[in-house]
Amino acid sequence: MTGIFLDLFYCFAASSFFALIMNAPKNTLMHTSLVASAGYFIYLACSAKLNTTLGFFAGTTFIAMMGEIFARKFKMPATIFIFPAIIPIVPGFGLYETMLAFVQNDILSALEIGADTILNIVAMATAMALVSAAAIKMKPGKMN
């Protein structure tokens, strides 16, 4: 159980430093990092209980939704909130494992892991697209 809390803390720290690299406005750091941790928790929980692709989808949906909400509250572009928060969920390990399998000449498992990783990225993209489309619908013609 402590493992999860440690992971969430690491996620919080990593995404807040990442937001700092990208020069995110200082008053958004706390919100972004908390959303990142919460999204990561949702991702972990869904992957453990249901399945991994659903975990990517649910985590991204949560982060994108919170991003749009904060964007309206702070009157700032939504990207500022979504982009640093989404980074911990991006399947970097899957991409790395794909590359590793190719390097080890294990084409079959490379294709298997690669297809899985692409599916996860597509799940993230779908989640982001759905939330983004819903956000446009709610406030047509107004930029955030």
Next chain:
Amino acid sequence: MEISANNLLKVIKLAAQIILENGGETYRAEETIKFIARSFDVNEIESIATPTGFYITLSLDGNENNTLVKRIRKRTINLQKINDVNQVSRQLSEHSITLDKALEKLQEIYQRKDSGIKYSVLYAGLSSAFFALLFGGHALEFFTALITGIIVSMVSRRFENLQSYQFFSSIFSGLIIAYIAIFVTFVSKAGNYHSIIVGCTMPLLPGLAMTNAIRDTIRGDLLSGIARATEALLVASSLAAGTGVIIYTAYSLGLF
């Protein structure tokens, strides 16, 4: 209010340029152009923006057209600048600042240097280090990733003025990360190089390009969507190529 088309174009150009050069979505650039122009009751305004440049045509009275073309060469990420331009365009549309004041503000934003390179390098290191912990690292991985992140961030700054900046900086970052990770774990005979490599590559992954590709495509900016997706693919595959070469060499030498 009497305004000259030239001044208005100057403000609009600078606003769109800052947005596109600092990682804003292209629809945001187009909307900002429209947003500012509409608030000055312009007869006609049309713009097309892509990640590599934009065109604006503006007509104050409906007879005379002013057109401007601007090529975007350098693209970095600075969320603060995007936010500041957003504020200026809001203030302009509320008429709480004049056009000249807005131009002044935008020029200040455009010329502002990133806050302290030293800090930004340290943040890059710390971010990599915490990602290494997240992917199953311990103390050794943490400190290796910290140093590697700092080195990578310093080296990729050297490439900033190059024409094909993204390709070179990604491939060299990949090389450096894999080299240091494998060297440290091989010499110390301890630790897990996977978590160091993944931790250090996480902050370099094209997350913003991917996010923007989706957001642009949803808004109907198909051209920009494809351009961003290509950018994301280029960065990801050059990172993979960089790390892959070193790992392949290490395996061929029988180090692991």
